[in-house]
Amino acid sequence: MAERSTRERILEVSLDLFGTRGVDAVSLDEIARTVGVRKQTVLYWFASKDDLVDEVLAVAAAELVIVIDAALRAAPDDPLDRIDAVVRAVFRPAVRRPALLGLIREVSRLDSEPAERLRSRIQPLVDRAVVYLGAEMDAGRLRRGDPRLVAALGYATLTGIATEPEALRAVGWQATPAGLRSLRDELRSFLRAALSPN
Amino acid sequence: MAERSTRERILEVSLDLFGTRGVDAVSLDEIARTVGVRKQTVLYWFASKDDLVDEVLAVAAAELVIVIDAALRAAPDDPLDRIDAVVRAVFRPAVRRPALLGLIREVSRLDSEPAERLRSRIQPLVDRAVVYLGAEMDAGRLRRGDPRLVAALGYATLTGIATEPEALRAVGWQATPAGLRSLRDELRSFLRAALSPN
DNA sequence: ACGATCGTCTACCAATTGGTAGAGAGATGG
DNA sequence: CCATCTCTCTACCAATTGGTAGACGATCGT
Secondary structure: OOOOOHHHHHHHHHHHHHHHHOOOOOOHHHHHHHHOOOHHHHHHHOOOHHHHHHHHHHHHHHHHHHHHHHHHHHOOOOHHHHHHHHHHHHHHHHHHOHHHHHHHHHHHHOOHHHHHHHHHHHHHHHHHHHHHHHHHHHOOOOOOOOHHHHHHHHHHHHHHHHHOHHHHHHOOOOOOHHHHHHHHHHHHHHHHHHHOOO | OOOOOHHHHHHHHHHHHHHHHOOOOOOHHHHHHHHOOOHHHHHHHOOOHHHHHHHHHHHHHHHHHHHHHHHHHHOOOOHHHHHHHHHHHHHHHHHHOOHHHHHHHHHHHOOHHHHHHHHHHHHHHHHHHHHHHHHHHHOOOOOOOOHHHHHHHHHHHHHHHHHOHHHHHHOOOOOOHHHHHHHHHHHHHHHHHHHOOO
């Protein structure tokens, strides 16, 4: 098997650790140890921790954008079906890797430098979604509401459920294949009900 | 005005900092500086950082439990109205103090010692909610679904929207009084639609 | 065969972390 | 008026943080 480069492994480990425990709580030493290398090797590939954070954010954003774009291109016309497609697309990587969405959430706590870059990267996606929701509401194919806030609420639901294993544990949910399937389906029903017209 | 005790001020400042930036990212020194006191004074009132975290969690949980309980006692019988009441009750302290729900979320990242205590404190509330949702679903007054997952999804939506100013900023939302009102109303419509029968 | 480049390492460093020891100011009670 | 108690302080400490300097071996083009 083609062993991945040190740089790639650092990025992957960092994404997992940053996303699950928070950027500030994870030291370069810990990342290095997990990768199986010295801290200075990490600093060889990334000039500073800020630099590393920046690139990890870029990787995570790119990964999500790709998945979402692909799902949307293949999705049917009905808005509820399209939203469904996005949920299905995001759900798989999100639960397989809670760190992914966790990292996106982490942005709000970071200093504005790298966060701003990620924001500008994602902003077009958001704007497009808001415009789309508004148009479909006007067409009567989605429940009426402020498209901006509805977009934020849908995002909050999806991201929230994917990044809070603790909440799911509290209701006795288990991360088995069957559990994942039923969670995904429940999430789809939930969003579908929340967004359906009338 | 009765000036609050040093201990109380430490608790309050810690709640805000822990909730918005994460426990690991906030040092005792920073807490002390914010309160206007030396770090050793913090360590006089709380034997260790873990201890402080523990008590801050207890305060946050108690605050929420009180608010929710009061809202439920005063709420009407219809389940949608009751959920509405909880949303209204939690929404005010949650947006006035994003740290509150942020801290609850923070629990998932913490080591099990204090987190376990908080969990056991909140668990009865969760169980009660799940049983209630199940009963109302059976009575046909709420949309059918797995009550456990529906509870988690409702929680994720509420907590997610209240703890992610970044997502709201992305859609151009502003934290003005009018903005808060429309966000609260949109959240209520969203949850109401998601949970209504049929 | 050989210098240059690449990737990782050891050896440090100053600043910050959570935490200990104990001094000293103020009030309180016998 | 003195002993005790409460509270905050200064002075340290070992461990960890992000980061610099530079040595060392492997690989490469010439």
